[in-house]
Amino acid sequence: MFIHIGNDHVIHSNDVIAIIDYHLISSSTIMEEFMSAAYADNKIKGPLEEAKSIMITKDQIYYSSLSVSTLKKRASMISTISKLDDFSDDIKELESEEV
Numbered sequence: 001m002f003i004h005i006g007n008d009h010v011i012h013s014n015d016v017i018a019i020i021d022y023h024l025i026s027s028s029t030i031m032e033e034f035m036s037a038a039y040a041d042n043k044i045k046g047p048l049e050e051a052k053s054i055m056i057t058k059d060q061i062y063y064s065s066l067s068v069s070t071l072k073k074r075a076s077m078i079s080t081i082s083k084l085d086d087f088s089d090d091i092k093e094l095e096s097e098e099v
Contacts, residue, residue, distance in 0.1 A: 003074050005055050006066040007046050015057040019071050022051045022063070035061070 001013045025031045035054075038044050038061045046063030053071055055062040064071065 003071070005062055005064045005071060005074075007050070007062075007064065009046060009062055009064070011055065011057055011060075011062065013075060015059070016055065016075065017058065018054075018056040019068050019075070020054045020056065021068050022053055025054070 002010050003013050003016070004010050020031075025035055035044070043059070044061045044063065047065065048063055050065040051063035052066060053064045053068045055064055055071065
C-alpha cells in the first residue's frame with residue numbers, strides 16, 4: 001500500500017522506517033549528523049521551510065508539511081485496510097447465482 005505524505009510525495013508503506021517530528025532533529029547531535037550526511041548524499045526531498053515531520057525510508061528522507069500524528073493516522077488506516085478480508089469474489093458468485 002502507499003501513503004500520501006504531502007508535497008506531492010507518495011511512498012510505499014513497506015519502505016517506512018520512521019516518522020519523526022521535525023523539531024526533534026535539533027535536540028539530538030546524532031540526528032543532526034544523520035541529516036547532514038543524508039543532505040550531502042542528496043537523499044532528502046521535500047520543502048524544509050514547511051516541514052513539520054520527517055519520513056525516513058529505506059532510500060530517501062522526506063520533509064513533510066504534515067504532522068507526525070496525521071502521517072501516523074494515514075499509516076494506520078493503510079494497515080487496517082490491508083487486514084480486511086476481500087469478499088468481492090463471494091459477492092460476484094452470489095450475484096451470478098441470482099441471475
